[in-house]
Amino acid sequence: MMRMLAPLALLLATPAIAQTPPAADAGGRIETARTLVGKLNIDRTLDFQFSGLMPLVSAQIVTAMQTAPDMPQAVKTRLATPEGQQQVGAIATEEMMAAFRARYPAIIEAAAEEYRRNFSESELKAIIAFYDSPTGKRLLTLQPQLQQRLAEAGKAMGREAGMAAFPKIRARVEALDTGKAKK
Incomplete structure (x- = not known):
């Protein structure tokens, strides 16, 4: 969740990127x-x-x-x-x-x-x-496509990270049962 x-x-x-807090509303x-x-x-x-x-x-x-x-x-x-x-x-x-x-x-x-x-x-x-502005309107129009491409790239990176991490995770979990856990 x-x-x-x-x-x-x-x-x-x-x-939340303002450099100075704005004056009272x-x-x-x-x-x-x-x-x-x-x-x-x-x-x-x-x-x-x-x-x-x-x-x-x-x-x-x-x-x-x-x-x-x-x-x-x-x-x-x-x-x-x-x-x-x-x-x-x-x-x-x-x-x-x-x-x-x-x-x-x-x-x-x-x-x-x-x-x-x-x-x-x-x-x-x-x-x-x-x-x-034309640039701002173009950004708003392209934003969903940009988000989708970035999400796809993030998923691919997540899969790669998972594949790299899984053997290490498995080895550490298996080592818990043998008392040889390493960090």
């Missing part, structure tokens, strides 16, 4: 921050991030349902086949995405608050002006 929250934490932490800065956040299409970004996590999340839900002692036998019977697991996984994905999307307004408002807290009114307007 913590892994699912990491992209959200990164998304909300990203705006003159009243309209939160509205300017909301305008900026509206341009960022955060809901699209969240959909992309959470959709990428859904295979892992749905697999964890299926496993939890398979091992829950209080799960009805009919559900366990359905989960006994690959087809049933796929069906339950699809239901879990639909319900989890709906639950995430129901929380997008709160996430978007939290992002606006972070921008308001970290940027002055003039800085927010400058950022908006950038996103209204």
Whole structure:
């Protein structure tokens, strides 16, 4: 579950780059921050991030349902086949995405608050002006493709790291039983 929250934490932490804290809100800065956040299409970004996590999340839900002692036998019977697991996984994905999307307004408002807290009114307007520029519009248009390519590169790197680390992990775990554990 913590892994699912990491992209959200990164998304909300990203705006916190102001070098000096802005002056107290003159009243309209939160509205300017909301305008900026509206341009960022955060809901699209969240959909992309959470959709990428859904295979892992749905697999964890299926496993939890398979091992829950209080799960009805009919559900366990359905989960006994690959087809049933796929069906339950699809239901879990639909319900989890709906639950995430129901929380997008709160996430978007939290992002606006972070921008308001970290940027002055003039800085927010400058950022908006950038996103209204041809380069900013192009960045917003290309962002999903860039994220997908970076995600694919990250997955490949993760697989490579896993393949490199697994033999060492296995050796260390096996050494626990022989009393020869090394760090």
